[in-house]
Amino acid sequence: MVHQYKNNGYNIVLDVCSGSVHVVDDLVYDMVEMYESKTKDEIAVEIKNKYKDLYSNEDILDAYSDIEELKAAGQLFTEDVYKDVVIDFKKRKTVVKALCLHIAHDCNLACQYCFADEGSYNGHPRELMSYEVGKKALDFLIENSGNRVNLEVDFFGGEPLMNFDVVKKLVEYGRSREKEAGKNFRFTLTTNGVLLNDEIIDFCNKEISNVVLSLDGRKEIHDLMRPTRNGKGSYDVIIDKFKNFVEKRGDKSYYVRGTFTRNNLDFTEDFKHMVDLGFKEISIEPVVSPDDCPYAIREEDVEAICKEYDKLALDIIERHKAGKPITFFHYMLDLNGGPCVYKRLSGCGSGTEYLAVTPQGELYPCHQFVGIDGFKLGDVYNGIEKTELVEEFKLCNVYAKDKCKDCFARFYCSGGCAANAYQFHGSILDAYDIGCKLQQKRVECAIMIKAALADLEEGE
Amino acid sequence: MKRIKTLTNNTLKNTVVKGGCGECQTSCQSACKTSCTVGNQSCENK
Numbered sequence: 001m002v003h004q005y006k007n008n009g010y011n012i013v014l015d016v017c018s019g020s021v022h023v024v025d026d027l028v029y030d031m032v033e034m035y036e037s038k039t040k041d042e043i044a045v046e047i048k049n050k051y052k053d054l055y056s057n058e059d060i061l062d063a064y065s066d067i068e069e070l071k072a073a074g075q076l077f078t079e080d081v082y083k084d085v086v087i088d089f090k091k092r093k094t095v096v097k098a099l100c101l102h103i104a105h106d107c108n109l110a111c112q113y114c115f116a117d118e119g120s121y122n123g124h125p126r127e128l129m130s131y132e133v134g135k136k137a138l139d140f141l142i143e144n145s146g147n148r149v150n151l152e153v154d155f156f157g158g159e160p161l162m163n164f165d166v167v168k169k170l171v172e173y174g175r176s177r178e179k180e181a182g183k184n185f186r187f188t189l190t191t192n193g194v195l196l197n198d199e200i201i202d203f204c205n206k207e208i209s210n211v212v213l214s215l216d217g218r219k220e221i222h223d224l225m226r227p228t229r230n231g232k233g234s235y236d237v238i239i240d241k242f243k244n245f246v247e248k249r250g251d252k253s254y255y256v257r258g259t260f261t262r263n264n265l266d267f268t269e270d271f272k273h274m275v276d277l278g279f280k281e282i283s284i285e286p287v288v289s290p291d292d293c294p295y296a297i298r299e300e301d302v303e304a305i306c307k308e309y310d311k312l313a314l315d316i317i318e319r320h321k322a323g324k325p326i327t328f329f330h331y332m333l334d335l336n337g338g339p340c341v342y343k344r345l346s347g348c349g350s351g352t353e354y355l356a357v358t359p360q361g362e363l364y365p366c367h368q369f370v371g372i373d374g375f376k377l378g379d380v381y382n383g384i385e386k387t388e389l390v391e392e393f394k395l396c397n398v399y400a401k402d403k404c405k406d407c408f409a410r411f412y413c414s415g416g417c418a419a420n421a422y423q424f425h426g427s428i429l430d431a432y433d434i435g436c437k438l439q440q441k442r443v444e445c446a447i448m449i450k451a452a453l454a455d456l457e458e459g460e
Numbered sequence: 461m462k463r464i465k466t467l468t469n470n471t472l473k474n475t476v477v478k479g480g481c482g483e484c485q486t487s488c489q490s491a492c493k494t495s496c497t498v499g500n501q502s503c504e505n506k
Contacts, residue, residue: 022465074471
């Protein structure tokens, strides 16, 4: 399967199933497009008709033989040969390798788009996780992680810093068990910043391998969707704290992460604002909300968002040229390394290797399923009880989803978010269509950026 | 190939043999939490 497109003056040919990427001229681009449906002679006639005398017969023959050479080398028109191995892989006994610890089902902000209902998660009482429940969760993770060495624990909420003492104690407990259990904990934390202070920042910079700092961008955009509980904007409360945090963080990983809505389809301006504030690791994601929300992304917004992604891509290239590169989460792409096909095709791991834990110790397939009827899997005391649901999640991979079959982006999104699919279609084996279109566009932009940076390296 | 610049000829097929160790980061533990992106993650088993 080949996906080809033009962007920013580049003709890009992606051989989907091998992952090979070629930048080609107009002649090859057109010939690749016709290669599977026309004979060599028919292609030559079409090219002559379209380009008149621009290309000689020799040019056309040379281009054709180059295409055949790439095909023979397994870099063009390769077939998807992974279905059986991925399905077998998914049948293997899974281990739990990551937990999303809902350390606080409460929040000191009242963000309008919050999928967690400001911490209450579909009607759960506002509460904090006790140390005992957290400890039991870490024990559960160690016991169910098999031979997996790296274990991930995300402190999530609500706002996890509302329960910072428990965060601190759980990190200490996790560290105390690493050696005897032969495990390595990677703690991460997502915060709105309101409660940050130097003590917390220093702790996080020592112990937390990645922090996610929620900032939507420009003050008016941020304040519109992220008010405090008394209705005031939170930008002024958090911005200096985030700057201080990142300044002190050194080389450790972080993301300043925003959500864009239909209120700011010009989110490149928010990206620029974040860069101007000194942030270098940035993620800005589309809001996922029901169509009837006034700020929800609608089908009719997709075209404008795609144009905005192009604009953002150009901005990122310019910053590279200026020697001041910025990382944008969704444009990161490692063309020569990156994940194996199993990772790429076997789904996000929700409900199997990744679970969410509520303050009461209940287990859910992921943070987005918390509180939804029928999705409780068990608890940290008794383990997984609803094994039939785990089996359903186990089968969740790109080959189980009709919408993924002909999609070039399936090697980059692993079939998309199960929770989004459920929210929009009532099935984890479906896909959230707007999310798919935006993901496809982001992959195209990310590859185009690689083409531009390759030119830059060559000094063109 | 004067008309084709190959940015990567890395074939995913090779990862069938050595892949699947599962040590890599879970996709939602990175920065998103609302979508699923795996193409930008790194392999821990190089």
